[in-house]
Amino acid sequence: MLTAKNIHQYYSGSHILRDVSVSATAGRVTVLLGRNGVGKTTLLKSLMGLVPIKSGTVEFNGHAITKATPYERARAGIGYVPQGREIFGRLTVEENLLMGLASKPAGTPIPAALFELFPVLKQMLNRRGGDLSGGQQQQLAIARALAAQPKLLILDEPTEGIQPSIIKDIGRVIRQLADVGLNGQRMAVLLCEQYYDFAEELADDYLVLERGAVISQGTGAEMVSRGVRQMVSI
Numbered sequence: 023m024l025t026a027k028n029i030h031q032y033y034s035g036s037h038i039l040r041d042v043s044v045s046a047t048a049g050r051v052t053v054l055l056g057r058n059g060v061g062k063t064t065l066l067k068s069l070m071g072l073v074p075i076k077s078g079t080v081e082f083n084g085h086a087i088t089k090a091t092p093y094e095r096a097r098a099g100i101g102y103v104p105q106g107r108e109i110f111g112r113l114t115v116e117e118n119l120l121m122g123l124a125s126k127p128a129g130t131p132i133p134a135a136l137f138e139l140f141p142v143l144k145q146m147l148n149r150r151g152g153d154l155s156g157g158q159q160q161q162l163a164i165a166r167a168l169a170a171q172p173k174l175l176i177l178d179e180p181t182e183g184i185q186p187s188i189i190k191d192i193g194r195v196i197r198q199l200a201d202v203g204l205n206g207q208r209m210a211v212l213l214c215e216q217y218y219d220f221a222e223e224l225a226d227d228y229l230v231l232e233r234g235a236v237i238s239q240g241t242g243a244e245m246v247s248r249g250v251r252q253m254v255s256i
């Protein structure tokens with residue numbers, strides 16, 4: 023579904039991503055791990071087109087999207103949940119969800135399946151985003167990215183600052199999205215995560231970044247034998 027090859031990225035002269043290749047496949051959760059500041063967010067932003075890559079290629083469903091704008095990538099079927107959630111605090115939950123439909127024709131409804139995944143959002147439709155707890159905001163951010171029914175969901179550290187019970191719910195949702203999708207179509211999930219146990223439990227595939235380069239990758243089942251926990255521990 024998504025294939026990115028040989029990505030190099032720089033921020034004002036510093037080499038941030040070094041020849042990174044990554045792919046994501048329908049029905050599978052691919053986990054991106056690495057310590058603070060190794061370039062994980064930069065990689066996800068590059069895949070979403072939020073920062074232009076210096077060199078390398080990105081293909082989505084067989085089409086080159088290397089030069090596509092974030093809007094075009096959203097229209098092509100990529101959903102993005104940014105680090106820190108970026109909820110519109112003054113807008114209601116419903117309005118936040120409608121923002122997720124910006125790439126769809128006017129009048130496209132919010133998929134009812136979202137409220138089955140996150141029942142709490144249904145009860146809070148008229149509350150302001152800023153009045154929700156951190157965990158509820160994270161659920162809202164995921165639901166907003168799902169509103170346009172993407173084929174690939176990219177999540178940047180969805181467990182950051184979230185209480186354990188909601189982390190469990192989010193983990194269940196991610197598994198369900200990969201296994202059966204929102205409406206029966208299995209999704210590809212690319213998840214950047216610092217919380218190792220959560221990552222290991224969900225990973226069908228993994229890759230580890232260190233100083234902008236991939237130092238290990240394989241299937242989720244190989245994470246223990248390859249010592250991935252030690253690679254990312256501080």
Ligand SMILES: Nc1ncnc2c1ncn2[C@@H]1O[C@H](COP(=O)(O)OP(=O)(O)OP(=O)(O)O)[C@@H](O)[C@H]1O
Nearest residue numbers: 033034038056057058059060061062063064065105
């Ligand atoms: N806009 C920017 N301009 C210049 N340097 C940046 C910018 N954004 C990030 N960096 C630097 O690029 C490197 C990679 O940052 P990035 O946020 O991608 O790392 P990360 O692995 O996601 O870290 P974290 O886990 O802390 O979110 C860091 O050294 C960071 O300081």
